[in-house]
Structures are given as C-alpha cells and as structure tokens.
Amino acid sequence: MSSADTPTAPPSDPTASAEAAAPGGLKRAEAVARAALLDVESYDLRLDLASDTETFGSVTTVRFTSRGGTTFVDLKPASLRSVHLDGHPVDVDLLRRGRLPLETTEGPHELVVDAVMAFRNDGEGLHRSVDPADGRHYVYGMSFMDAAPSVFACFDQPDLKAPYTLHVTAPEDWVVIGNAPATNPEPGVWELEASQPLSTYFVTLVAGPYHLVRDQHDGIPLGLSARASLAADLDADAEELLTMTKQCFDEFHRLFGIRYPFGDYHQAFVPEFNAGAMENPGCVTFRDQLVFSSKVTRGQRIQRATTVAHEMAHQWFGNITTPLWWDDLWLNESFAEYMGNRVTADVTEYTDAWVYNSFSRRQWGLLADQRPSTHPVAGNGEEDATAALQNFDGISYAKGSSILKQLNATMGDEVFLAGAVDHFRSHFFGNATMHDLFASWERAGAGDLSDFTRGWLVTAGPDRIVLDRAAGALVRTPPPGSPADRSHTFR
Numbered sequence: 231m232s233s234a235d236t237p238t239a240p241p242s243d244p245t246a247s248a249e250a251a252a253p254g255g256l257k258r259a260e261a262v263a264r265a266a267l268l269d270v271e272s273y274d275l276r277l278d279l280a281s282d283t284e285t286f287g288s289v290t291t292v293r294f295t296s297r298g299g300t301t302f303v304d305l306k307p308a309s310l311r312s313v314h315l316d317g318h319p320v321d322v323d324l325l326r327r328g329r330l331p332l333e334t335t336e337g338p339h340e341l342v343v344d345a346v347m348a349f350r351n352d353g354e355g356l357h358r359s360v361d362p363a364d365g366r367h368y369v370y371g372m373s374f375m376d377a378a379p380s381v382f383a384c385f386d387q388p389d390l391k392a393p394y395t396l397h398v399t400a401p402e403d404w405v406v407i408g409n410a411p412a413t414n415p416e417p418g419v420w421e422l423e424a425s426q427p428l429s430t431y432f433v434t435l436v437a438g439p440y441h442l443v444r445d446q447h448d449g450i451p452l453g454l455s456a457r458a459s460l461a462a463d464l465d466a467d468a469e470e471l472l473t474m475t476k477q478c479f480d481e482f483h484r485l486f487g488i489r490y491p492f493g494d495y496h497q498a499f500v501p502e503f504n505a506g507a508m509e510n511p512g513c514v515t516f517r518d519q520l521v522f523s524s525k526v527t528r529g530q531r532i533q534r535a536t537t538v539a540h541e542m543a544h545q546w547f548g549n550i551t552t553p554l555w556w557d558d559l560w561l562n563e564s565f566a567e568y569m570g571n572r573v574t575a576d577v578t579e580y581t582d583a584w585v586y587n588s589f590s591r592r593q594w595g596l597l598a599d600q601r602p603s604t605h606p607v608a609g610n611g612e613e614d615a616t617a618a619l620q621n622f623d624g625i626s627y628a629k630g631s632s633i634l635k636q637l638n639a640t641m642g643d644e645v646f647l648a649g650a651v652d653h654f655r656s657h658f659f660g661n662a663t664m665h666d667l668f669a670s671w672e673r674a675g676a677g678d679l680s681d682f683t684r685g686w687l688v689t690a691g692p693d694r695i696v697l698d699r700a701a702g703a704l705v706r707t708p709p710p711g712s713p714a715d716r717s718h719t720f721r
Contacts (some may be wrong), residue, residue, distance in 0.1 A: 231505055232506035232540045234314060255375075256376065257479045257549075258555055258557075259613070261389070262303075268294050268297075268385060270434060272424070273340075274290070274291040275397070276396075277381075277397070279382065279398060279404075281364060286349060287345075287346060288307075288340070288343075288347045288383075290343045290382045290386065292383065292392075295338050296335065297336055298335070300332070301332050301334060302329040302330060302331050303329070303332060303343070303383050303384065304378070304379035304386040305329070305330050306328045307325075308347055309346045310345050311345060312438070316339055316340055318659075323528045343382075347380055347381060347382075350377075350380065355372065355380035355501075356369055356380075357369065357372060359501050366459075368438035368440070370433040370434070370498065370515055371436070372508060372515070373432065373510075374508060375615055380434055380541070387430070388556070389429075389661040392427055392428070393428070395410075396408055397419075398421075398435060401418060402418040405437070405439070405587070406420035406435065407435075407455065407496050408434060408435045409422070409512040410426075410492075410494075410511055411493050412485045425512065429552050436496075436513060438457070443468045445472050447479060450490060452627050453495070453497070454468055454497050454498075454499070456493055460523065464521045478577065479495075480572045482542060482573065486654065493699060497538070498513060498514070499516045503517035507540070509545065509548055516541075520537065522534075535574045535581055536571055536586075539571075546654055547562060547566060548563040550658060551653060551657040551658070552662075553662070556618035556619070558608070559618060559622065560621070560630050561630070561664055562632050564607070565650075568635055571587050571591075571634075587631075588627075591624075592632060594628050595624040595625055597624065598624035598629070599624075604663055604690045606687065607629055608683075609687065610687035630638045644671065650670070650671075652670040652673060664683075664687075668683060685714040686716060691710070695708065
C-alpha cells in the first residue's frame with residue numbers, strides 16, 4: 231500500500247448496522263485460535279452488480295477443513311438471506327457485530343452464505359461512485375484492513391490464505407477486472423479464473439465503463455484503466471507508465487530471480503480512492519489523480535514513478551509472502567518503500583528518486599519520529615487489527631525504509647538479496663514474521679542481527695548528533711527515555 235500523505239484509519243462502515251465490527255476488530259488471540267482450527271481451501275464468489283445501485287448480491291461458497299470446534303465467519307451485510315453449512319441451514323439471527331458463529335466437526339466443510347451487501351462510498355469495501363463529468367457509475371474493491379466482510383463472507387485474517395474464483399454479473403457496458411484473468415462469455419457476465427492463494431485483504435474487483443489500455447511484456451499481460459472522462463489523459467500517460475512497469479519488472483526479476491506469479495498485471499486508476507495505491511495481486515489500484523490532466527512538477531512524476539515501483543515490490547514482499555499478523559505490516563511497507571525508490575532510481579528515467587525521497591518522504595518519517603506519539607518501527611505488539619493501524623505512518627514507511635537501506639549498506643547487496651529470496655522461497659504463498667526474515671538474512675551470512683534489531687527497530691525516536699567543536703568530536707545523544715546503542719557511519 232502507498233499513501234500520498236499520512237495514512238489514516240479507515241472510515242467507519244457506512245451500513246452502520248447491528249452487524250458492525252466488534253470493538254477493536256479481530257484480536258490476535260482470536261486469529262491464532264482460528265488459524266489453529268481451520269485450513270481454508272477455496273472461495274467461490276458470485277456478485278451481482280447489475281440489479282441495484284445501492285446494494286449488490288453476494289453469494290459466498292467457502293470450503294475449509296476443521297479440526298473440530300466452535301469458530302466464526304466474518305460478515306457485514308445489509309441483509310442476510312440464508313446460510314448453509316454442509317447443506318444444513320444456520321440461523322441467520324445468530325449474526326452479531328459482524329460475526330456468525332459456526333459449530334464444526336472434524337473434517338471438510340462447505341459454507342454457503344447468500345447476502346445482500348451495501349455499496350460503500352468511503353473508499354472501503356465495494357466503493358461505488360458517479361463521475362460528475364458524464365454521470366457514469368464506477369466500482370472498485372478495497373478489502374484492507376477489515377473491509378472484506380462487507381463484500382463477501384470470509385475468515386478475515388491475513389494468515390488464512392486461499393484461492394478465489396469470481397463470477398460477476400454487471401451492466402453490459404462495464405468491464406470487470408480482478409485478481410486473476412477474466413473472460414466475458416456473454417454480455418454482462420464475467421468469469422474470473424481461480425487466483426493464487428490470497429489473504430482476504432488483497433481481494434479486489436474493478437468494474438465499470440473504464441477506458442482500457444493493454445500491452446504485454448516478457449509474457450505478462452499488462453493493463454491500465456481509468457474512467458472514460460480521463461481516457462485522453464490516460465492515453466497520453468500510457469507510454470511512460472508502461473515503460474516504467476516493464477523496466478521495473480525486468481529489475482525485480484533480475485534482483486530476486488523469482489518471476490511475478492499472479493498472471494496479468496493490471497494498474498487501475500480509480501476515483502475517490504482514500505490512499506495512494508493498494509497492491510492487490512493482479513490488479514493494483516491507484517488514486518486517479520495519478521493520471522495527470524495538466525502539467526505537473528518533476529517531483530510529482532517521481533512520486534508517481536516510485537508509487538508504481540512500490541506496488542510492484544509488494545508483489546514479492548507482501549503478496550507472495552504476507553505478514554502473519556498486522557504488527558508486521560510495517561515490514562511490507564518499509565521493504566516496498568526501499569525497493570520502490572531503489573528500483574526507480576536504478577532503471578527508470580527518474581535517477582534522482584533518492585533525492586526526492588530525502589526532502590519529502592524521509593522528512594515525513596523524521597517528523598513523526600520526533601513527536602510525542604512516536605513508536606518503534608517494529609515490535610509494537612498490537613493485540614488487535616485496529617490498534618495496529620494506529621502505528622501505520624511515516625515511521626512505518628519512511629523510517630523503516632531508511633533502516634533497511636542502511637542494513638543493506640551494512641551487510642552488502644549479495645547477502646541482503648539472498649536473505650530476501652530465501653524468505654520468499656521459504657514462505658511462498660504463505661505467511662511469515664520479521665523474525666523469519668532476519669533469520670533468512672543471518673543464514674545468508676549477515677551474522678547476528680539482534681543488536682541491530684534492538685537498537686534500530688524496537689527502540690523509538692531518533693538519535694541527536696552534534697559537533698562539539700571544542701572537543702573536535704561528534705556527540706551522539708539517544709532519544710530521551712529510549713536509550714539505544716546505535717552505531718553511525720559518516721562520510
């Protein structure tokens with residue numbers, strides 16, 4: 231995920247029903263217990279986007295195996311038509327605060343949930359908007375961080391990954407794009423292939439009378455889309471956007487030696503987006519202000535370029551290997567921030583990307599780190615999803631990126647990349663923690679990183695370094711109340 235400004239907590243669910251999320255969101259202990267109980271095998275979603283402009287039909291079939299016991303499925307509907315577990319009805323009145331309890335026996339199960347969901351206009355769930363330029367309707371999905379249950383019934387936590395197959399009914403003049411390649415066998419009907427295993431927060435859908443630009447590179451189908459009123463602007467920007475995408479793919483493939491595994495790579499510029507971009511596998515969404523309709527500064531073009539590269543970096547760090555729990559979300563963003571700037575500077579026309587980073591993004595992190603609300607980059611120990619989001623700021627992105635950059639300088643590129651590749655291969659389409667990554671780096675030859683982790687990642691605040699002219703020495707003062715033995719190299 232990328233933000234053009236400081237990310238904020240997601241707005242509240244506009245349905246405002248009795249099925250609102252539980253206070254504080256999912257607890258870590260609940261997620262651990264559910265993951266120990268269940269293995270999710272697949273989701274099959276049937277979405278009807280054509281029958282109404284306020285709501286849409288959502289039928290979820292989820293197949294899973296249980297070790298036997300009580301659990302719950304996450305669900306935030308406008309109304310709930312029916313629920314069946316292994317063909318037997320489940321009382322819909324049991325739904326409370328976004329959770330429907332389930333009693334499971336040991337073995338395989340099939341859950342079918344038929345619900346009516348509300349289109350949203352807060353940038354979460356399935357967001358529907360009307361373009362004031364021509365009155366056309368557009369839809370896009372944003373499932374981060376806990377919005378997926380307002381689109382489909384699910385076990386909504388990052389470590390219960392599964393493939394998704396979508397069947398979508400839409401107005402006949404709409405095009406539908408998602409996490410996997412789609413076909414349009416008849417007007418208004420779209421069939422999306424089964425995706426690779428995804429966390430629930432990556433599931434997306436972009437649907438509407440979008441203007442499309444298509445291309446391909448190295449066997450990867452590429453696409454761009456924006457609303458019809460921006461068609462001329464997208465066409466004008468397409469060559470630059472596609473060139474950067476191709477350059478970045480070549481460099482990521484060279485650096486990691488692991489090919490992009492999610493099929494098509496579509497970049498959708500969508501209206502009323504409340505972040506900079508979201509790295510949904512196969513279908514990345516961006517705020518459509520990044521399609522330039524007037525002259526812009528070089529800084530704005532660099533910001534767009536690094537955002538494109540940032541989301542591409544996520545395809546490996548975040549999408550192939552995903553945090554086990556939300557307290558490691560900083561690692562997704564720090565890694566993508568570092569690699570996005572690095573790759574942009576190394577292989578695109580924006581060779582000065584690190585200069586822009588130094589006076590823009592890095593300052594965002596430095597300012598956040600000097601406020602009373604500062605916090606460690608890692609190790610915050612959030613026990614629920616909502617609390618984790620409160621620490622999702624310039625420290626998570628920019629400070630973490632700077633620390634990874636200096637870690638790369640310390641251990642060297644060969645060890646840094648070898649450790650990252652070991653991390654991806656060890657947890658391919660799975661989940662991992664910060665400790666897993668650092669163990670991969672240590673195996674690759676980085677040595678014991680515990681002192682580095684303690685000083686830079688789990689201690690808040692910046693060091694203050696001043697020149698004592700009388701003594702002819704640099705004096706380092708650690709942050710008040712957070713002593714850390716940090717080494718610095720100056721040149």
